[in-house]
Amino acid sequence: MDKLTNKSVQVNRNPMTLAEKAYLPALAKGLSITLGHVFKKKATVRYPEEKRPFSPVFRGLHILNRDEEGRERCTACGLCALACPAEAITMEAAERKAGEENLYREEKYAAKYEINMLRCIFCGYCEEACPKDAVYLSETVMPANYSRKSFIYKKDDLLIPTTKKTETK
Numbered sequence: 636m637d638k639l640t641n642k643s644v645q646v647n648r649n650p651m652t653l654a655e656k657a658y659l660p661a662l663a664k665g666l667s668i669t670l671g672h673v674f675k676k677k678a679t680v681r682y683p684e685e686k687r688p689f690s691p692v693f694r695g696l697h698i699l700n701r702d703e704e705g706r707e708r709c710t711a712c713g714l715c716a717l718a719c720p721a722e723a724i725t726m727e728a729a730e731r732k733a734g735e736e737n738l739y740r741e742e743k744y745a746a747k748y749e750i751n752m753l754r755c756i757f758c759g760y761c762e763e764a765c766p767k768d769a770v771y772l773s774e775t776v777m778p779a780n781y782s783r784k785s786f787i788y789k790k791d792d793l794l795i796p797t798t799k800k801t802e803t804k
């Protein structure tokens with residue numbers, strides 16, 4: 636019969652030797668591979684105690700930034716939400732009242748600001764779109780969780796604490 640391809644291999648049907656029947660060559664081969672790996676550098680790290688260095692372009696959890704005086708930078712302009720390809724950002728704007736100048740840098744601020752991290756693809760477009768340097772992606776890895784609700788990060792989760800020095804890009 637004509638062959639369609641030359642890929643077929645003739646199967647060796649010679650009777651097995653005693654050593655082959657006892658799997659000795661296969662055991663020796665397997666053990667030699669294992670021993671070879673014992674003396675090699677470990678491919679794993681003891682996470683979370685030990686962490687691998689991140690790439691300089693790594694993008695992690697978002698941070699809402701404050702200015703040098705500790706005021707919120709975000710003016711709720713919505714550009715980050717517009718730039719977001721995953722439609723992960725929602726916000727509600729509010730007018731700054733008299734006496735709140737020490738809290739909000741601009742006349743408008745985000746009364747509500749949320750990012751749905753289940754939608755986010757960490758592309759960084761929101762950071763690029765922001766004219767106020769108010770949002771940026773930090774080097775913090777987003778923690779795992781058990782509920783979908785916990786992946787909706789609210790303003791309080793994102794806003795840098797007042798005690799912490801203002802971050803710069």
Ligand code: SF4
Nearest residue numbers: 719755756758759761
């Ligand atoms: S990183 Fe990208 S996907 Fe995530 S919120 Fe920003 S723009 Fe949207």
Ligand code: SF4
Nearest residue numbers: 709710712713715765
């Ligand atoms: S984070 Fe920046 S782009 Fe987004 S609403 Fe605030 S000021 Fe505008």
